[in-house]
Amino acid sequence: MSKQRGFIPFKQTSFSQPEMMKRAEALYQFSNQRRSIRDFSDKDVPFEVIKNIVLTAGTSPSGAHKQPWTFCIIRSNELKSKIKTAAEEEEYKSYHGRMSEQWLEDLKTFGTDWNKPFIETAPWIIVVFKRIFEFEENEKRPNYYVNESVGIACGLLINAIHNAGLATLTHTPSPMNFLTEILERPENEKPYLLLPIGYAARDAKVPNIDRKTFEEVAILFD
Ligand code: IYR
Numbered sequence: 001m002s003k004q005r006g007f008i009p010f011k012q013t014s015f016s017q018p019e020m021m022k023r024a025e026a027l028y029q030f031s032n033q034r035r036s037i038r039d040f041s042d043k044d045v046p047f048e049v050i051k052n053i054v055l056t057a058g059t060s061p062s063g064a065h066k067q068p069w070t071f072c073i074i075r076s077n078e079l080k081s082k083i084k085t086a087a088e089e090e091e092y093k094s095y096h097g098r099m100s101e102q103w104l105e106d107l108k109t110f111g112t113d114w115n116k117p118f119i120e121t122a123p124w125i126i127v128v129f130k131r132i133f134e135f136e137e138n139e140k141r142p143n144y145y146v147n148e149s150v151g152i153a154c155g156l157l158i159n160a161i162h163n164a165g166l167a168t169l170t171h172t173p174s175p176m177n178f179l180t181e182i183l184e185r186p187e188n189e190k191p192y193l194l195l196p197i198g199y200a201a202r203d204a205k206v207p208n209i210d211r212k213t214f215e216e217v218a219i220l221f222d
Contacts, residue, residue: 031159032211037167038112039204040122040196047075049164050124050197057157063144068131069153069192072183075124079182083127084119086178087171087194091116094174109207118169122196127179128154129189140188150192157195167200 015023054071062068074080091114095104119125130150134141143149154170161168171194173179179191 031162034158034162035167035206036169037200037204037206038110038118038169039201040118040167041199041201042121042123043199044123045166045198049166050126053157053160053164053197054126056160057153060149060153060156062149062153063146066131066134066143066149068134068143068146069150070129070131070185070189071157072127072129072185073124074127074183077120080120080125082182083125083179083194084116086182087116087119087173087176088114090173090175090178098174109209111207116171116173118171118196119194121201122198124197126157126195126197127183127191128157128193128195129179129183129185130192131189133188135186135188154193154195161195161197166197167204168195168197170195 014020050073054073057071058067058069060067060069074083095114099107128150130146131143132146133143158168158170173194176191176194179185179194180189185191
C-alpha cells in the first residue's frame with residue numbers, strides 16, 4: 001500500500017489580465033516557430049540543458065501520479081550507432097513493403113526514407129519508454145492511462161527542447177522492440193518515442209506546410 005501524505009496548500013502563480021494576454025500570445029508565437037528537424041549539426045549541447053529538459057517533461061500530469069516514464073539519455077557513439085543500424089533495418093522493411101501506398105504517398109511531402117543519419121549526427125538521443133506496470137516488492141502494480149501520460153510528457157519534452165533553442169524530431173521506428181534489447185530495459189518498459197536533440201544543421205530545410213487555423217481546429221460553445 002502506498003503511503004498517503006495528505007494535502008498541502010497551493011499558491012497559483014497568476015498575472016494581470018494584460019500580462020496574461022501577452023504571455024499567452026508570446027508562447028503561441030514562439031511555439032509556432034517549432035519545426036520537426038531531420039538534418040542536425042553535430043554541435044554539442046551541455047548535459048545540464050538535457051537534464052532540465054527531461055526534468056520539465058517529468059512535470060507532466062499522469063494517471064494516479066504514477067509518472068510511468070523512463071527517459072534513456074544517450075550520448076554514447078557506440079549505442080547511437082547500434083540504434084541507427086537497427087532502426088534503419090526496420091525502416092528499410094517498412095519503406096519496402098510494410099507501409100501502404102497511401103502512407104508512402106502521404107510521406108512524400110516530408111521527403112523521408114529509411115535512412116536515419118540524425119540518430120548518429122545529433123549530440124543526444126532520448127528514447128522514451130512507457131512503464132506499463134511497476135514491480136513493487138516483487139509484485140506487479142498497475143499504472144493508469146500510460147499512453148496519455150507519456151504522450152503529455154513527450155509534448156512537454158518537445159516544447160522544452162524548443163524553448164532551449166534546440167531542435168528535435170519525433171521518430172517512431174516501427175516496430176521498435178530493438179530499443180528494449182539495445183538499452184537492456186526490463187519487461188515492464190516498452191519503447192514509446194525516439195527523439196534526436198541538437199542544433200538544426202545550418203542548411204536544414206523543412207517542408208513548406210501550414211498549420212490548421214483556429215477555426216479549423218476549434219469549436220466554440222459560448
Ligand atoms: N517511421 C518512419 C515513417 C514515418 C511515419 C510518419 I506518420 C511520419 O510523419 C514520418 C515518418 C520514419 O521515421 O521515416
